[in-house]
Amino acid sequence: MLKLALVLHILGASVWTGGHLVLSLTVLPRALRHRDPDVIRNFEEGYERIGLPSLAIQIVTGLWLAHRLMPTWADWFSFTTIASTHVALKLLLLLLTVALALHARLRIIPRLSERTLPMLAWHVIAVTVLAVLFVLVGVGFRTGGLL
Numbered sequence: 001m002l003k004l005a006l007v008l009h010i011l012g013a014s015v016w017t018g019g020h021l022v023l024s025l026t027v028l029p030r031a032l033r034h035r036d037p038d039v040i041r042n043f044e045e046g047y048e049r050i051g052l053p054s055l056a057i058q059i060v061t062g063l064w065l066a067h068r069l070m071p072t073w074a075d076w077f078s079f080t081t082i083a084s085t086h087v088a089l090k091l092l093l094l095l096l097t098v099a100l101a102l103h104a105r106l107r108i109i110p111r112l113s114e115r116t117l118p119m120l121a122w123h124v125i126a127v128t129v130l131a132v133l134f135v136l137v138g139v140g141f142r143t144g145g146l147l
């Protein structure tokens with residue numbers, strides 16, 4: 001079960017973090033250069049079908065992996081060990097990612113235009129930075145911490 005959870009977690013990470021790096025570093029600059037929100041809409045239409053399921057997989061496998069490391073939920077926020085600190089950091093990154101994604105979906109994307117494109121750009125960059133931090137924190141579990 002551990003191998004399956006880790007394989008799914010790493011595949012999900014590849015789709016979520018990899019997809020956002022492609023969006024931020026190749027699609028977004030083109031959309032901003034041409035001031036064309038459709039460049040992002042076209043990318044999102046395809047990516048969304050695997051992006052959101054991969055985030056769901058990260059949450060399910062991540063909670064399972066965290067529970068395997070620390071079966072007592074209360075320990076998750078104790079900040080007394082590398083594992084507890086990293087799990088709390090993961091949950092904080094998840095909260096920020098969901099908050100940004102909901103704000104973009106409910107407030108920005110319905111009104112997406114050339115004028116609101118810069119606001120969406122900041123959201124995309126912020127979610128991408130959080131996605132990379134998820135990977136750094138994840139690797140930190142096995143390598144004795146983030147730094």
Ligand code: HEM
Binds near residue numbers: 012062090094
């Ligand atoms: C998009 C979100 C996420 C990404 C990109 C991500 C990425 C990663 C990566 C790359 C690893 C290292 C795997 C390895 O060492 O082989 C990892 C490990 C881990 N992640 Fe995540 N993760 C995400 C969300 C979560 C969430 C929401 C949790 C829940 C608390 C979580 C909990 C864990 C745990 C506990 C480990 C250590 C597994 C172990 O070594 O036993 N992750 N993560």
